[in-house]
Amino acid sequence: MSVHGREIVRALSPARILVVAPERWRAECELHAQEGWRFCGLFATSGAQQPRVSCVLARGGREHVLSTSVPTGILDTLVDLFEASAVDEREAHDVYGVRFHGHEPLRPLLEHPSDPAAWTVPVQGHDPYQVAVGPIHAGVIESGHFRFTVVGERILNLDLRLFYKHRGLQTAAEGRRLADGLAYAARACAACSVTNAVAYAQACESALALAPDRNLRRARTLLLELERLYNHLNDISAICAGVGFAPGSMAFAALKERAQRLNQRLTGHRFLFGAVAVASSELRIGHVDARAARHELRSIGDGTRSLWRELRFAASVQDRLGGVGCLTRDDALRLGVVGPSARASGIEKDTRSESPRLAYGEFAPVSVARASGDVAARFDVRGLELEQTLALLDDLLDGNLTTGAVKSLGGADCELGVSRVESPRGETLCAVQHHGGSVVRLHLRTGSYANWPAVACAARENLLPDFPLINKSFELCYACADR
Amino acid sequence: MFVLLKGLRHARREIALSVPAARGSLALRHVDAGSCNGCEHELAAAANPYYDLQRHGLNIVASPRHADVLLVTGPITTRMVQPLLIAYEAMPEPRLTAALGDCAVGCAALVGEQAQLAGPLERVLPVDLRIPGCPPNPEQIAAALLDLMREAKQRVRADRSRSWSPQPRHPAAKA
Numbered sequence: 001m002s003v004h005g006r007e008i009v010r011a012l013s014p015a016r017i018l019v020v021a022p023e024r025w026r027a028e029c030e031l032h033a034q035e036g037w038r039f040c041g042l043f044a045t046s047g048a049q050q051p052r053v054s055c056v057l058a059r060g061g062r063e064h065v066l067s068t069s070v071p072t073g074i075l076d077t078l079v080d081l082f083e084a085s086a087v088d089e090r091e092a093h094d095v096y097g098v099r100f101h102g103h104e105p106l107r108p109l110l111e112h113p114s115d116p117a118a119w120t121v122p123v124q125g126h127d128p129y130q131v132a133v134g135p136i137h138a139g140v141i142e143s144g145h146f147r148f149t150v151v152g153e154r155i156l157n158l159d160l161r162l163f164y165k166h167r168g169l170q171t172a173a174e175g176r177r178l179a180d181g182l183a184y185a186a187r188a189c190a191a192c193s194v195t196n197a198v199a200y201a202q203a204c205e206s207a208l209a210l211a212p213d214r215n216l217r218r219a220r221t222l223l224l225e226l227e228r229l230y231n232h233l234n235d236i237s238a239i240c241a242g243v244g245f246a247p248g249s250m251a252f253a254a255l256k257e258r259a260q261r262l263n264q265r266l267t268g269h270r271f272l273f274g275a276v277a278v279a280s281s282e283l284r285i286g287h288v289d290a291r292a293a294r295h296e297l298r299s300i301g302d303g304t305r306s307l308w309r310e311l312r313f314a315a316s317v318q319d320r321l322g323g324v325g326c327l328t329r330d331d332a333l334r335l336g337v338v339g340p341s342a343r344a345s346g347i348e349k350d351t352r353s354e355s356p357r358l359a360y361g362e363f364a365p366v367s368v369a370r371a372s373g374d375v376a377a378r379f380d381v382r383g384l385e386l387e388q389t390l391a392l393l394d395d396l397l398d399g400n401l402t403t404g405a406v407k408s409l410g411g412a413d414c415e416l417g418v419s420r421v422e423s424p425r426g427e428t429l430c431a432v433q434h435h436g437g438s439v440v441r442l443h444l445r446t447g448s449y450a451n452w453p454a455v456a457c458a459a460r461e462n463l464l465p466d467f468p469l470i471n472k473s474f475e476l477c478y479a480c481a482d483r
Numbered sequence: 484m485f486v487l488l489k490g491l492r493h494a495r496r497e498i499a500l501s502v503p504a505a506r507g508s509l510a511l512r513h514v515d516a517g518s519c520n521g522c523e524h525e526l527a528a529a530a531n532p533y534y535d536l537q538r539h540g541l542n543i544v545a546s547p548r549h550a551d552v553l554l555v556t557g558p559i560t561t562r563m564v565q566p567l568l569i570a571y572e573a574m575p576e577p578r579l580t581a582a583l584g585d586c587a588v589g590c591a592a593l594v595g596e597q598a599q600l601a602g603p604l605e606r607v608l609p610v611d612l613r614i615p616g617c618p619p620n621p622e623q624i625a626a627a628l629l630d631l632m633r634e635a636k637q638r639v640r641a642d643r644s645r646s647w648s649p650q651p652r653h654p655a656a657k658a
Contacts, residue, residue: 140523271524
């Protein structure tokens with residue numbers, strides 16, 4: 001094997017699983033934190049006799065999974081090491097009954113107690129009052145409950161209550177064959193369906209020591225970028241709607257429609273459903289279709305560019321974006337924010353640049369000139385990423401595409417596989433634990449799941465009527481988080 | 484602004500909705516009861532310049548109090564049953580309920596006997612219209628709603644002709 005080949009094998013090697021004793025749990029995590037490992041997710045499993053808790057950490061392109069059993073039902077908390085683990089620990093408590101020593105108060109996440117005091121942050125002072133919104137909203141959007149504590153119009157605090165859409169998809173996937181489990185990850189969310197499906201497929205392949213061939217990598221990258229294209233167009237349309245600028249909103253909605261029609265022509269589905277499979281790809285695009293698709297993408301690109309320029313010079317839009325919903329770089333790092341929202345706050349991280357299982361090559365994340373972390377910066381990031389996506393798509397559609405497959409890496413099977421994939425909203429982590437080819441545990445931690453706490457953080461100190469705009473600048477899925 | 488409006492005119496010129504128009508209007512209120520967000524995307528897309536549902540009198544309204552039709556998506560999670568029933572109760576009569584998408588209709592492949600689900604919709608509310616599809620595309624949504632509008636109009640006309648028929652209200656008065 002050549003030196004280059006060996007490097008690829010090393011890059012594709014599965015995550016290292018470190019089994020630690022419960023009393024060493026916190027110390028080991030602390031050690032990783034000091035060595036610069038980043039928190040990617042924490043999940044519990046029911047285990048044979050006692051629950052187990054695993055924590056996924058990443059540095060560069062490598063992943064470590066720290067895993068421990070919880071014989072007493074209580075484990076030391078990680079919230080002070082990684083604040084991003086707060087939501088994960090609440091979920092582990094609500095579903096698997098694991099308690100976390102030092103996580104006080106451990107507020108319910110999946111449970112919905114009727115007393116607001118049980119799940120909201122207490123706020124005291126002169127005349128604060130609460131505004132409750134949802135779960136049903138006025139527009140055509142998903143269900144979730146927001147409780148604002150405000151003085152006048154200023155937001156002092158926002159408490160989120162999600163999981164109204166909890167369908168139990170992760171539990172429903174348990175016991176299915178690995179190939180059948182994919183649908184549960186994919187249908188968790190329509191707008192991130194490809195990302196979730198690719199993350200699941202890669203987690204399975206990593207566990208089974210399989211490597212994708214060139215066609216498979218190309219097909220999946222193409223699908224991921226097609227998904228990003230229609231999502232980013234949709235998000236720009238949503239931001240325009242957030243400031244009441246109907247011409248911009250409708251023009252980008254029309255571009256999104258064109259992108260979705262292209263999806264339909266290439267894969268037979270407007271949301272690319274059913275285009276991803278475990279260990280194979282049935283996606284075929286002939287020379288003629290690829291050329292037509294490239295032509296259409298160039299036309300969409302031209303439209304996007306000229307409309308984007310119009311929006312840049314529409315003063316009534318731009319004046320409403322700057323300084324609204326600021327998320328500082330420190331807050332973004334502290335909360336473990338991912339995706340375009342993190343890049344808008346000056347964190348130049350993109351999982352696409354460390355994805356050896358995909359065909360991104362020498363990918364560099366975008367950097368905005370003014371990473372101010374406000375709505376304007378998140379708006380700019382989307383514009384820059386659209387350029388990147390269109391260039392990638394043009395490259396990927398150069399020539400025909402045939403079916404893809406996997407080859408064995410020659411290693412032994414591993415019972416746990418993890419994978420990270422960049423969705424239009426940020427890094428999505430999928431962990432698949434299997435036994436004899438059946439799913440034992442499926443865990444999906446999507447970009448939306450990671451970023452919801454940042455919405456609450458960015459909303460503070462802003463005006464209540466600006467919240468729809470702030471929310472739309474993140475444009476997170478509820479379905480992705482609730483599963 | 485000029486370029487934006489020109490672009491919109493261009494998009495409107497190739498409007499592809501092939502369903503026959505109907506006279507009248509329906510006020511729609513959407514409730515997401517656990518969908519994957521696909522039906523929401525397509526319902527919102529029905530308002531984009533390519534479909535423009537409003538020109539057929541199909542308006543999405545902000546409150547169930549203003550609505551004729553409750554459009555429900557998703558497999559009805561247990562946590563959404565109560566809000567859904569409150570929204571239904573808030574609607575003025577006569578009111579109609581539509582199941583939008585395979586999950587709400589009850590034919591979705593993935594929706595099994597999960598403890599977190601109370602659906603499909605017909606287990607929770609009376610269903611007047613079923614719009615299958617995963618998700619149904621904007622044109623299918625428009626076609627189904629326009630059919631419903633025609634049907635509702637016929638029903639109202641039939642009811643009106645019955646109540647206005649020149650029959651004496653009290654048979655005893657004849658004698």
